[in-house]
Structure formats: structure tokens, C-alpha cells
Amino acid sequence: MINTVFDILTIRTDFPILNRKVNGYPLVYLDNAATSQTPQQVIDVIVDYYRNYNANIHRGVHALSQEATDKYEEARLKIQKHFNAAKSHEIIFTSGTTQGINLVANSFSTFLKPGDELLVSAMEHHSNIVPWQMLCERTGAILKVIPMNEDGVLLMDTFKDLLSNRTKLVFCNHVSNALGTINPIQEIIEESHTIGAAVLIDGAQAAPHIKADMQKLDVDFYTVSAHKMCGPTGVGILYGKEEWLNKMPPYQGGGEMIAEVTFEKTTYADLPHKFEAGTPNICGGIAFGAALDYMNAIGFDSIASYEQELLQYATQKLTMIEGLRIYGTAKEKTSVISFNIQGIHPYDIGTILDKLGIAVRTGHHCAQPVMDFYHIPGTVRASFNFYNTKEEVDVLVEGVRRAKKMLL
Known part of the structure; x- marks a missing residue:
């Protein structure tokens, strides 16, 4: 692990689970708000x-x-x-x-x-x-x-x-x-x-x-x-x-x-x-x-800066998908995107994404009053951590497009 420079490729080597495959696809883990992954140093x-x-x-x-x-x-x-x-x-x-x-x-x-x-x-x-x-x-x-x-x-x-x-x-x-x-x-x-x-x-x-x-x-x-x-x-x-x-x-x-x-x-x-x-x-x-x-050792300032890059990139890419709405558009937010596509249940999107090796969270996220406020059953939630990459965001976006095409 590099202590002085934020090096995403080096950081990712610290997390053994990121090397595994799910359903034949490389794991894209975007459920960090539920639980983060554990580096070898902690293991x-x-x-x-x-x-x-x-x-x-x-x-x-x-x-x-x-x-x-x-x-x-x-x-x-x-x-x-x-x-x-x-x-x-x-x-x-x-x-x-x-x-x-x-x-x-x-x-x-x-x-x-x-x-x-x-x-x-x-x-x-x-x-x-x-x-x-x-x-x-x-x-x-x-x-x-x-x-x-x-x-x-x-x-x-x-x-x-x-x-x-x-x-x-x-x-x-x-x-x-x-x-x-x-x-x-x-x-x-x-x-x-x-x-x-x-x-x-x-x-x-x-x-x-x-x-x-x-x-x-x-x-x-x-x-x-x-x-x-x-x-x-x-x-x-x-x-x-x-x-x-x-x-x-x-x-x-x-x-x-x-x-x-x-x-x-x-x-x-x-x-x-x-x-x-x-x-x-x-x-x-x-x-x-x-x-x-x-x-x-990585540094929380470096982590925050990199995660904001990921958030902005993912927000820009996802909002290009017609019919997709993001819930939670505060100016000050962390690297979480909760979204739905009009006419599709979030569970169905999450299920297809899982088949593609993409781990997101679906449902009310133990925050049912928030969902009631928006009059929705739940959302698809993609949550990013400092070991995620823009390439993984691209995989997510393509997966959502694929799910939309299959479900509508």
C-alpha cells in the first residue's frame, strides 16, 4: 500500500475479494454503504x-x-x-x-x-x-x-x-x-x-x-x-x-x-x-x-476527493439514461446514488445487475419513512468506496441500460 500518493491500482491489490468473479463476471462491488470490504492488512x-x-x-x-x-x-x-x-x-x-x-x-x-x-x-x-x-x-x-x-x-x-x-x-x-x-x-x-x-x-x-x-x-x-x-x-x-x-x-x-x-x-x-x-x-x-x-495511511482528504470524483462521474453517466431519477440531490453528499427507472421495480434491476456481477442494494435501505416521503417502494442504491474505479461505474451504467432494455 502506498502511504503518500493515492494510487487506485495499488489500493485495489490490498482487497483480495475484488479479484473474484460472480456469475462469471468480475465482481463490481457497489454496496459499500451496507458494508465495506476488508483489506489484507486487516485480515x-x-x-x-x-x-x-x-x-x-x-x-x-x-x-x-x-x-x-x-x-x-x-x-x-x-x-x-x-x-x-x-x-x-x-x-x-x-x-x-x-x-x-x-x-x-x-x-x-x-x-x-x-x-x-x-x-x-x-x-x-x-x-x-x-x-x-x-x-x-x-x-x-x-x-x-x-x-x-x-x-x-x-x-x-x-x-x-x-x-x-x-x-x-x-x-x-x-x-x-x-x-x-x-x-x-x-x-x-x-x-x-x-x-x-x-x-x-x-x-x-x-x-x-x-x-x-x-x-x-x-x-x-x-x-x-x-x-x-x-x-x-x-x-x-x-x-x-x-x-x-x-x-x-x-x-x-x-x-x-x-x-x-x-x-x-x-x-x-x-x-x-x-x-x-x-x-x-x-x-x-x-x-x-x-x-x-x-x-x-491513505488519508481521508485523498479518500474524500477521489470519492467525489466517482460520485460526479457516476451521476453524470446515470442521468443520461432516459427515465432514470436520482433521489437525494443535495449539494453536500457522499458517494451514494439512489435511483429508479420509471416503470421498473428496483428489485428487478438489482437482480439483473447481480447476474452481471454488479453488487448494489435494493429496497428501502432500512429508511422506510424516506421512501414513503417519495411515494416509492424503494430504490436501487449504488454506493462507492475509495477502491472503486470509473471503469466500474461504466460497467454499472451499461448494466442498468441492459436491465432497462430487458424489463421495458
């Missing part, structure tokens, strides 16, 4: 863990346990540095973004009473809707929605009107998984803080493209999944401000999160262990750190 770290020092962490005095503990906590420090958290114990390892959101939703019930209000954006993934609905059912709080327009852009004037002294928590994705829109989270955070509301940002779709700075954003909570960032599935992090994490009760009980246990009373461990009950995904955490090393 090697996973193999090394299970081959050489697989052991449980924190409690063991033997050599393997100590080595695994050191590697795991080194990964936490890498993640702290990457997201510029003030303290390493503000990084809580989770199974992914969904668990991070549920952790906050469960613990935050302590601070809510009937009539309190929560604000959610109209373009959220189900993972950033359902836990809050469940929280409202438990507490009597009220869920209100920040609307969006036809371009897939939040109506910020309406958002400001919705804010009041009853607003306790605002949650929004940094980037829409269905549309690619980059939301104005800095403004959302600042406006929410003026009335004393906390803010949780779902960073799952942003983190592969944008290097978010927790201290600069001044955000209260930020959640991320490793598998969107060249890492393994089943691991992620919740960033939380120390003051909030100290006030919040534990989400789960068990080993690791305790200081002392008797049948009469249990006291809880200090951060971050207070929120990390049970044996964690040790290998996953270590591999997440390795994935961040890999992406940072």
Missing part, C-alpha cells in the same frame, strides 16, 4: 490474533491475556485519536452503531418525564428511529420529526421552530444511508445546545468518508460501526461526553462492568468499563484499530 491482524494471542482480556495475569489486553486498549487509543475525543474512556466499544444508539436510548430514560420531547430527522435509518419510539413508550416522552424537502435536505427553519425548553434530546444521522445527504450537524448541535438539549449523531455512514472531530463538533454522543470502515462486522464504538457517561446508568449488567458485587448491593466500574458488560469482541476491536491505521 492479517484478525488471523494473527486467533493464531498467536487469543485470550480474554483485563482479568488475566497470564501472558496471552496481558498481550490481548494491551492490543485491545491500544485500539481504543487509536480510535480516540482518530475521532479526537478528549479522553480514551469516552470511547465505549459496542457491537455497532445500533447498540450504541440503544445504549443511549435505554440509559437516557432516567432523565425523561411525560411530555418531554425528542427530535428526530425525517431521513433516519430505522436504528435511529425505533429505539426512540420504544423510549417514548416507556417514559411518556413525545417524538417529533424534522422534515426534509424533495432534494433530501432537512428544513432547518422548521427544526429551529421545533426546539423548545421541552426538547431533551435531538438525534440525526451525519450522512443519510438512503440518499447520501451530508446533514448540517454542526448547526444542529449548536442550536440544540442553546436550549439545553443533548445531541446524538449516527455517524455510521459518515465515518468512512469524513473524519469527524468530537471536540470541534462539541457533540454529546456519536456512534460508528467498524464494518463500514474496512473493519470487521460485530464491533463499533459509542463516543460519549464524560459528563453524560458518568450520569447515565449502565445499559447492561454482567462481568467487567462492576467494581464490587454482593447479594445486597453492586457498585459499578469506572468508565469505559461501566458500559462494556461481558466479554467483548476483542479481535474485532483490535481489527477496527488496524482498519483506521489503513485508512489514515
Whole structure:
């Protein structure tokens, strides 16, 4: 891998899966918003863990346990540095973004009473809707929605009107998984803080493209999944401000999160262990750190610049297809294109593309309210990563043309 120059051909050699064929065609993987592929450098770290020092962490005095503990906590420090958290114990390892959101939703019930209000954006993934609905059912709080327009852009004037002294928590994705829109989270955070509301940002779709700075954003909570960032599935992090994490009760009980246990009373461990009950995904955490090393060696500025080239190129090529409509046309967006062709169900297009070795996502993308807004059953979503090429975009465009010809 080249560290100083963005070299797409060299980068692609780092990803073994890109060499395989699907249905006799070279794989064109354009489902990166669902999960990214894993470079050999990260695969090697996973193999090394299970081959050489697989052991449980924190409690063991033997050599393997100590080595695994050191590697795991080194990964936490890498993640702290990457997201510029003030303290390493503000990084809580989770199974992914969904668990991070549920952790906050469960613990935050302590601070809510009937009539309190929560604000959610109209373009959220189900993972950033359902836990809050469940929280409202438990507490009597009220869920209100920040609307969006036809371009897939939040109506910020309406958002400001919705804010009041009853607003306790605002949650929004940094980037829409269905549309690619980059939301104005800095403004959302600042406006929410003026009335004393906390803010949780779902960073799952942003983190592969944008290097978010927790201290600069001044955000209260930020959640991320490793598998969107060249890492393994089943691991992620919740960033939380120390003051909030100290006030919040534990989400789960068990080993690791305790200081002392008797049948009469249990006291809880200090951060971050207070929120990390049970044996964690040790290998996953270590591999997440390795994935961040890999992406940072390439450079997030270089990644963002190259992906914007791909987005512009693909947008230009796809819009030349008669009857094709792109959903999500915000000026600020990441490398995601959601589209339909008039008169054709998105599933049918996706099925034909798969026969040609092209992997895209079809359906509502766990963002059914977004699809309801546009009065459609779903979209075809092509999502690009830094290891994709313009040649692959050409293959996609030709595949869509072929599907259209077959289906109309």
C-alpha cells in the first residue's frame, strides 16, 4: 500500500475479494454503504490474533491475556485519536452503531418525564428511529420529526421552530444511508445546545468518508460501526461526553462492568468499563484499530476527493439514461446514488445487475419513512468506496441500460 500518493491500482491489490468473479463476471462491488470490504492488512491482524494471542482480556495475569489486553486498549487509543475525543474512556466499544444508539436510548430514560420531547430527522435509518419510539413508550416522552424537502435536505427553519425548553434530546444521522445527504450537524448541535438539549449523531455512514472531530463538533454522543470502515462486522464504538457517561446508568449488567458485587448491593466500574458488560469482541476491536491505521495511511482528504470524483462521474453517466431519477440531490453528499427507472421495480434491476456481477442494494435501505416521503417502494442504491474505479461505474451504467432494455 502506498502511504503518500493515492494510487487506485495499488489500493485495489490490498482487497483480495475484488479479484473474484460472480456469475462469471468480475465482481463490481457497489454496496459499500451496507458494508465495506476488508483489506489484507486487516485480515492479517484478525488471523494473527486467533493464531498467536487469543485470550480474554483485563482479568488475566497470564501472558496471552496481558498481550490481548494491551492490543485491545491500544485500539481504543487509536480510535480516540482518530475521532479526537478528549479522553480514551469516552470511547465505549459496542457491537455497532445500533447498540450504541440503544445504549443511549435505554440509559437516557432516567432523565425523561411525560411530555418531554425528542427530535428526530425525517431521513433516519430505522436504528435511529425505533429505539426512540420504544423510549417514548416507556417514559411518556413525545417524538417529533424534522422534515426534509424533495432534494433530501432537512428544513432547518422548521427544526429551529421545533426546539423548545421541552426538547431533551435531538438525534440525526451525519450522512443519510438512503440518499447520501451530508446533514448540517454542526448547526444542529449548536442550536440544540442553546436550549439545553443533548445531541446524538449516527455517524455510521459518515465515518468512512469524513473524519469527524468530537471536540470541534462539541457533540454529546456519536456512534460508528467498524464494518463500514474496512473493519470487521460485530464491533463499533459509542463516543460519549464524560459528563453524560458518568450520569447515565449502565445499559447492561454482567462481568467487567462492576467494581464490587454482593447479594445486597453492586457498585459499578469506572468508565469505559461501566458500559462494556461481558466479554467483548476483542479481535474485532483490535481489527477496527488496524482498519483506521489503513485508512489514515491513505488519508481521508485523498479518500474524500477521489470519492467525489466517482460520485460526479457516476451521476453524470446515470442521468443520461432516459427515465432514470436520482433521489437525494443535495449539494453536500457522499458517494451514494439512489435511483429508479420509471416503470421498473428496483428489485428487478438489482437482480439483473447481480447476474452481471454488479453488487448494489435494493429496497428501502432500512429508511422506510424516506421512501414513503417519495411515494416509492424503494430504490436501487449504488454506493462507492475509495477502491472503486470509473471503469466500474461504466460497467454499472451499461448494466442498468441492459436491465432497462430487458424489463421495458
